[in-house]
Amino acid sequence: AQSVTQLGSHVSVSEGALVLLRCNYSSSVPPYLFWYVQYPNQGLQLLLKYTTGATLVKGINGFEAEFKKSETSFHLTKPSAHMSDAAEYFCAVSTGNTDKLIFGTGTRLQVFP
């Protein structure tokens, strides 16, 4: 069965520092991987996705993620954090031959001035 593990339920960084949010997946078939962001009291929005092709994918707001098959990882990074990046981030994997999307438990990012 497909699953997603997000390491660290809370991550705190200073404004301008590197953001690194970790995601590892388990999938019996080539995975489609996603990062979503949730701002307070809102639904989720897509940041970026990996389906096929280039393993380094760029998303909105300066975020990017690299698909590493050998490490079964899809970590999210941003070179320089901004206060507006404070939110909860979810990694997700698309399962098998269905349209189900399975989410991780989320990582709350705090950005300090």
Next chain:
Amino acid sequence: NAGVTQTPKFQVLKTGQSMTLQCAQDMNHNSMYWYRQDPGMGLRLIYYSASEGTTDKGEVPNGYNVSRLNKREFSLRLESAAPSQTSVYFCASSVQGRNEKLFFGSGTQLSVL
């Protein structure tokens, strides 16, 4: 640009009461989903509908029923609410397919006393 519309936004129920959460999308999407979000557990799929006329169980279907009324609307029903169903519920839709992004509604906060 309504996107995905959920009603109601807030609801308080007593144990044993029933209610239906409504969801409608105006993007001509084929697939629709119901998720619940609980602290520390991320988003868990309750039911999904890959196309009009079909529904399928997700990770946590017990205690819920769904109806895909037409292509636009996908409702979630709690027949006999329990305190364990206190959660934030999100409806989502997508064009169709494993690699398509989900569009989320703004959520329904449900409390069962």
